[in-house]
Amino acid sequence: MTLSKKSKQQLRKTLEDMRQELLDEVRVQIERSRVKDHMGDLGDYATADMAAEYAHLFGERLRHKLQLIEDALDGIENGYYGYCEECEEPISEKRLQLMPFALYCVRCQSELERQAKLRGERFEEWYGASRNE
Template sequence: MSVDIKVSDQGWLAGLRASLSEDFAVQTARLKELTEISDDTGDPGEAHNRAAMLAATRHNLEQIGAALRRIADGGYGRCEKCAKPIPVERLEVLPHARFCVPCQQRHNR
């Protein structure tokens, strides 16, 4: 079921915006916490895990921020490659989706 977000339920979109904003705040707090940790145990595995968590958190913030910008500018829910509507079911599972499934599959190749 493809739905044009511009004509879909605005309550759903408002709820999504609130949820993404909350996720953004949580991820921002996590990033701050991770960058303030200065306990160097000398364990290279722990340093590697911390670096991976920092990278993942920054990536999450980038994706959430981009989704919030697309909501604000009216482009949310449209594939960035083919401009077709992204199915609502995909957006419910992956709210920061930029591409429809076929375009995502081509993008990953």
């Protein structure tokens, strides 16, 4: 990867902020839901593990997004961040700044969108193909 140390730090920060937002969302939902009755006072302890454990209660999409963010952070740590899952080419930095947990480069993304469209599905950047509703 050709990302500079500074870019990586920025991307990590963005990802951590996104994760925090999601965790806050999970926490709010837990607080509002009856799960709380089984868990007692949550206080301030919403962690990634906890969210991963309970996120399934709040939908596949939220959990999926959280997983992507975790993977991206892992990737930054371990040096495999920023490569397209399809063609294994580096994803452009500009694109990563817009979508730090992007899985595909622009070219593969458009191709996947095109194929999904032919099947009558839509392809979301971070979620993959799903049926049009």
